[in-house]
Amino acid sequence: MTPSGTGAVIRTEGLRKAYGDIEAVAGLDLAVPAGEIFGFLGPNGAGKSTTISMLCTLSRPTSGRAEVAGHDIVREPAAVRRSIGLVFQETTLDRELTVEENLRFQADLFDMPRRTARDRIGHLLELVDLADRRNAMVRTLSGGMQRRLEIARGLLHSPRVLFLDEPTTGLDPQTRGAIWEYLLRLPREDGVTIFLTTHHLAEAEHCGRLAIMDNGKLLVEDTPALLKAVIASDLVEIRTGDDTAAAQAIRTRFGLDATASAAGLRFRVADGAAFVPRLCSELTVPIHSVTVTPPTLDDVFLHYTGRPIRDAGGPGPTLSAGPRR
Ligand SMILES: Nc1ncnc2c1ncn2[C@@H]1O[C@H](COP(=O)(O)OP(=O)(O)OP(=O)(O)O)[C@@H](O)[C@H]1O
Structure with missing residues (x-):
């Protein structure tokens, strides 16, 4: 596998994860170009969270290889972790600290020099439109604001890739739309590549490229428009x-x-x-x-699997904050 320099910021080859008899990820070959919003769409149990877990070094592959930002996920886990930001579905913010304190705490964890941290915090609070709330306690923020703060925190150490596990689950449609406004700006304004999982078809439409996954296997990968063009x-x-x-x-x-x-x-x-x-x-x-x-992405899923994605499982458990082995 060729490391960096090929334009792909995430590259997997035969990536596989088995839990006993369950093949959660059954040999994944993937190349995610830098600067993309790359979506991983699939029903419950498709293997999306397991894939993210492996790419973020929280879970070790059973076999196969993967590189993130040019670093091997098994041999160079620390370098991978420095190159990525991760936003979990459940909030991991400290509700009893202010917006700015949450970000400062994270900056300390990454040993960021004070001045760099201050500049970066200012930039990110502007980016996610929370500059006027920097002294507010997190518990006083709306769900959508908290999610935006999580995204800012994930970006604090200037990662090359931001992983988001179901970024808008639990948010109402209006807030979901607002979060997407920010996500769409990030590759352009912060130079980051976004890799996200979703089982929302409407959300998947926003992605520059989309991989559709079912039963641990990649069914197809392309832009949403070209995926739908197949239905004709x-x-x-x-x-x-x-x-x-x-x-x-x-x-x-x-x-x-x-x-x-x-x-x-x-x-x-x-x-x-x-x-x-x-x-x-x-x-x-x-x-x-x-x-x-x-044609809809549901039609695309039906075309490749013989069943609609909405019948294939609704929202369910997602990536947990701890390691899954
Ligand atoms: N720690 C684990 N132990 C055993 N089986 C697991 C474990 N984690 C995931 N699995 C199984 O692996 C398969 C893929 O699960 P995964 O969570 O990756 O799917 P998903 O696409 O993320 O689904 P969801 O949308 O529900 O989060 C499922 O059959 C699941 O039951």
Whole structure:
């Protein structure tokens, strides 16, 4: 494996982790380019947290190799740890300290010179929009503010990679959107590469690149747009005056198989928007409503696994703060 200089800041080769008979990560080959927001999407138990655990040196691989920022995760764990920031799903902030004290405490742990720490704290508080709260006790901050502070703390020692395990779990949709505003700025304004896990499809859409994982295996990896382009068809749902007659007509006239659903009839067709006017003019059965939905990442998951991601397991346990061996 070639270390740094190849543009990849994370590189894995046959990375594997078994817990007894359970193959949590079953041979992962991955290259994450520097400056990306790289998402790891998969249902509960897919192996996302186990992968992050190994890359952050909290858990030792059963076999295979990985490098983070040019350092081998098994042979150079200390160098890897200096190169990364880590934000856990559960808060690890001290609620009885102020915003600034939490950051100072972290700076001391990293032996940062006082002046460097002061400058860096100022920069990061501006970046996550908490400069006016620097003297507030953490317990008085909202959930979204606390998450932003965790992100600032993870970035304090200027890591090359920031790992985030399910960064917006437990936050309401509005706060989730706000957190993403900050995350999207980080590669550009702080030069950091972000590696995050998620099982939220909407969240995965924000990532520059996305790896979809299931049962410990990488199914596919690409940009969200190119992943969806593979599906090459839109979902059309129609409500009609007579679904049986409409399904029959759609089959004979257009050669499409429409199935009944709670939303009426549904079928897939390339370029749904262009198809709808034809459908309306050529179908003699009354049409009450038509909905066209472009391919989603759920469709991509279904394409590769045969089942929708929302049926494959909801939110569940995530990376714990302690080592998992
Ligand atoms: N410490 C452990 N001991 C035994 N089995 C484990 C351990 N940690 C994880 N596993 C198993 O490994 C598999 C992958 O788990 P992992 O937590 O990596 O999945 P995940 O994709 O992160 O899921 P989630 O979204 O629920 O966090 C699961 O079958 C899980 O039960």
